[in-house]
Amino acid sequence: MGILDNLNDVQRAAVEYISGPSIIIAGAGSGKTRVITYKIAHLINLGENPFNIIALTFTNKAAREMRNRVETLIGGTEARNVWLGTFHSIFARILRVEAERLGFSSNFTIYDTDDSKSLMKAILKDQQLDDKKYKISTVLNRISTAKTNLISHVEYNNNQELMHADSESGRPKTGMLYTFYQERLRKANAMDFDDLLFNTNILFRDFPDILYKYQKRFQYVLVDEYQDTNFAQYLIVKKLAAANENITVVGDDAQSIYAFRGANIQNILNLEKDYPDLKTFKLEQNYRSTQNIVNIANSIINKNKAQFKKTIWTQNEEGDKLKLNATATDNEEGNLVARQIFDIINREKSKPSSIAILYRTNAQSRALEEALRRINIPYKIFGGMSFYKRKEIKDLLAYFRLAVNSKDEEALKRVINYPKRGIGDTTLDKIKIIANEKSLSLYEIITSINQYISLPQATEQKLLNFAVMIKASSIELKTKNAYDMAMQIAKSSGILQLLYEERNDDEGIMRFENVEELLNGIKDFSESQNDEEGSTELRTLPQFMEDIALYTDADEKDKQEGDFVSLMTIHAAKGLEFPYVFIVGLEENLFPSIMALNSREDIEEERRLFYVALTRGEKQVFLSYANTRYKWGNLTVTEPSRFIQELDTNFIDDETGLFEMEKPSEKNDFALERQSWSNLPKAVDISKNLKKLTKTSENKNTNIDEYEKIQVGVEVYHQRFGKGKVQQVDGIGADKKAIVFFANVGNKNLILRYAKLDLME
DNA sequence: GTATTATCTAAGTCT
């Protein structure tokens, strides 16, 4: 009967090793998730209580997948009781229970990155510090690094080295800002992402009884993607496992791509020191990819100095060679990729969902998106502007946040005058000053405003009305279900009405629909079964807010089933696999990123990222780069990535011919749309001609000479507006402007440099 | 206090 029969020898040994510390070094595609889920299932089958098992992941998606797999393996509902979740969500859960000990109340808000930025901005303004010198992201990075390494604001300010470094970099007041930042968070009853880990550590450090409680509960500790843990996470895990030492960690140093966020590969080495009898298992057989992909990925990762010895191999078929392509522009890269995808779907009869396009930065998605849309290939972009980052959604959520935690300052600032209720900056500034003086939250000042300051009667009344509304929506939070509560707030705040009235253009309609979608989502949430024992316990708004506070872009993946091509960053693709993978934008300064050229360590992380990208592919991988690319509105000439030179050419398709091909310009692509797709040139390889291509700069199809051809009466083509006729021109060279009449949209005033017009012939 | 317009500035990966 044994489920263990589905495992190979090493996997099985790792699963069966249940008492004592172990580390599983798992190469890409070697069945890492399989081992960890089988181990949980195995423990439960052996009679261990699911309540005594904790499994930590980095993404909700990984957690959900793991839970599903365990449930399938053991059947029944027992798996529900395993503490299985992300570091952040599990410890947020624990912190809510123990909040009082740390001086928070259990309804604390979790600030996201935007909240943190906005708070820091307010602090800089208060302190009258120049936000050019004190760049918000730099200051917050500093604070985040400190928290990750468990350095409190007090310790920070007493640390000579840190203070010195801050003076040297021209930001001597960073430590002070850290202190203010923490004070403001506390006043708002809020924690940021790093606090969830930092405060858990404080909790375990200062309250041995609490630590003991959780040590006793968690007899078995399992950690996924261990190479991505930072010091704070390492220490939490170490403390939890200290009593029983039944700890299992799974990781792959070659896939460590979060060092920028404090992840430390050293944690793997530390493990050997902490547990001298640590048992190591190495999973080296890849079940995912073809030999060509595995081989080329190995050839890349071997260029890194910092790595543990391991040899990934596969018994899979040799497969197709990788294809490498270059195009003249980023838009053409998009067109080429779209064409190749079209080909795969039609010739190979593959589903769009078997294909992924991976890129280094979110900004690259645009050209790809346009190309796919043009030839009607269904796609979905992950990351970037996610649903929960939209303004209208954040606005409504801010009201919910206020209802749950009225001290939440970022939420209050966001909506106190939205919809407009005549409470402007002047009034708010006065309130802020008093709040600072009295060290109270804005809401607390507003509720008894007449105690502190005399304002015009009308203003005072507006403030009190606002406070009453918030108060009213907080009263029934625990007795009403999430949907009823959300609906009530959406109405009483006036947001629903306002968005309803603003549906006078496409964007307005979209905004209203988004809010409807949110409310529908909350309805589903309210009606869904509670996790615990299938009871129909009331599901409340605070519970919903807890759910989405740690919700990320990557999590949208499983929500939306469907058949589409996936577009995402390589970071977001970690842990996923696709039969066909396109890796685009292989250019110096883009991949590797321009920010990562300073040190060997940074470059090696980029190389690991490339390794992760390559190993997502099951059947075939396509690589490409463009010779020119629009960056912040300017056309820049680019160079092929150094990683291309590092590829072992034995595994790359060596057809050439790109240079004999006519360089298609955008207008040609437009014409191609109506052409039969089967006649299109096959994807070709240019690896032999890299140098030649690099030096060929006349590829650029947008240059000054082109502008001169734009004259009155000339017919042009615009990407968005379509065909048009030039009515008037003004200026010279790159600054030239033209008024163009388009059939669809009428006259448009265009700056040629940006409009990227093509001539019609 | 609000709406509109002009100007500036940033541009990386994310729990």
Place this chain on the structure above:
DNA sequence: TAGATAATAC
């Protein structure tokens, strides 16, 4: 380019 902010008029 686009989003945020400052300046301006109402």
